[in-house]
Amino acid sequence: MTNSPGVLSAAERRTIECVTSRILPSDPLGPGARDANVVGYVDWIIAQPSFTADWECLCTGTALLDNIASALTSHRFADCNETEQDEVLSRLELVPHPTAQRYLRLIVRLTMAGFFGHPKYGGNRQEVAWKWIGFTPDPEPPGPKAT
Numbered sequence: 001m002t003n004s005p006g007v008l009s010a011a012e013r014r015t016i017e018c019v020t021s022r023i024l025p026s027d028p029l030g031p032g033a034r035d036a037n038v039v040g041y042v043d044w045i046i047a048q049p050s051f052t053a054d055w056e057c058l059c060t061g062t063a064l065l066d067n068i069a070s071a072l073t074s075h076r077f078a079d080c081n082e083t084e085q086d087e088v089l090s091r092l093e094l095v096p097h098p099t100a101q102r103y104l105r106l107i108v109r110l111t112m113a114g115f116f117g118h119p120k121y122g123g124n125r126q127e128v129a130w131k132w133i134g135f136t137p138d139p140e141p142p143g144p145k146a147t
Contacts, residue, residue: 006046006048006055007046007047008042011076012059012062015065015066015077016039016042017034017078019062020107020111021033021034021038022082022085022089024111024112024115030132031129033111033114033115035128036114036115036124036128037123038115038123040114040122040123041110041117041121041122041124042122045114045121045122046058057102058103058107060099060103061100062103064103065077065089065092068091068092069085069088072084072087072088072091073088092104115129116130118137
């Protein structure tokens with residue numbers, strides 16, 4: 001890994017945007033990870049000190065996706081079509097190594113948190129997920145903000 005903890009390279013960001021979009025794709029029935037800017041949430045969460053323990057797993061798993069994609073298609077994960085990306089993810093699910101399995105759990109959690117979480121954390125752009133499920137958040141009460 002050449003970048004510092006908490007900073008995704010452009011290639012990692014692109015791969016994460018693609019993988020989250022395969023976990024939660026957009027379709028005519030509703031928005032997906034790309035619509036909600038889930039990668040924006042990932043950008044935010046990785047900069048948090050509490051994410052340090054998961055940093056290596058995120059980077060290792062993302063690199064593994066590219067390695068599997070390259071072996072299957074001669075392309076990076078983000079350069080594969082959706083069918084190829086789904087195949088790469090299916091192959092990753094079969095990898096019995098704990099880091100691969102931990103990565104899958106982590107990226108699914110990040111996808112869901114970025115999709116349904118508060119927009120102030122970078123995901124759920126324009127409250128797209130909340131609108132889709134009919135959720136109306138309570139307005140913040142007036143007064144000083146909690147620190």
